[in-house]
Each structure stands twice: as C-alpha cells, then as structure tokens.
Amino acid sequence: MIKPTAVAQKKAGKILDRILEEGYLIISLKMVHLCKRDAEAFYSIHKDRPFFAELTSYMSSGPIIAAILQKNNAVDDYRTLIGSTNPADAAEGTIRKLYGTDLGKNAVHGSDSDENAEVECSFFFSGMEKMKWK
16 A cells, blocks of 8 residues: 555655566555544554554545455565655665655555465455456
C-alpha cells in the first residue's frame, strides 16, 4: 500500500517503478480513500496500541494505493525493499528512506507474512482482482 503522504506528494509512480524494477508483477492495483472505520478495520491488529488513533486518522486522511504484488519470496523481499518502519533508520536506497517523511508517514505499508498478505489483499480486492498470474 502506498500511504496518503506519498500519494499526495506524487511519489506513487516512482514507488511503483521501483517495485517493478525489483522484479515484481503488479497483479491488482487501485486507489481508494479509506474512511476512518475502514482504516480501523484494516489496522485492527493494532487497536490496543497507543498509536492506533493517530495511525487510522492518518490512513483515512487521503487516498492510498493498494496493490497485490507477485514474485518468488515476495513478502520477505518486499520488507527488505521498503526498509525499516522509521525512515530515519531505513537503509539507503530503500523506499521508506527515499520517500518516507517520518515514522508515521513512512510512504508504504507491507505485509509481514504470507498469511497477513492474504488477509490484507482480501481487504482491498476480491474475486477476479486477486487472480494470480502464472
């Protein structure tokens, strides 16, 4: 997912180019504006964390771009590509280092496991939109 600040700053194209350069296929892609309730549902795993209200307010503050990406070892490789959650700590050349502005506005979200990727993809996409390419 490309987060609101990166979309507003017109960095989405550069982020998608970088993802494609790393060998990913984009299976599905859409721009949506989450309402607060949808942001709370998506991040419900964090509902008891102190940053939950700030996170969900931010994620409902503007459009995001959701995507399903495909590649061998996609989740682990993507986590490396995007870098540490805090852009200040992210490795040089990672997406968050290049386009994140701070811990909360770190440009992109990435699933942390194959299981969570399935859940998160199903949140934004259904049926034919989730078809995998061979």
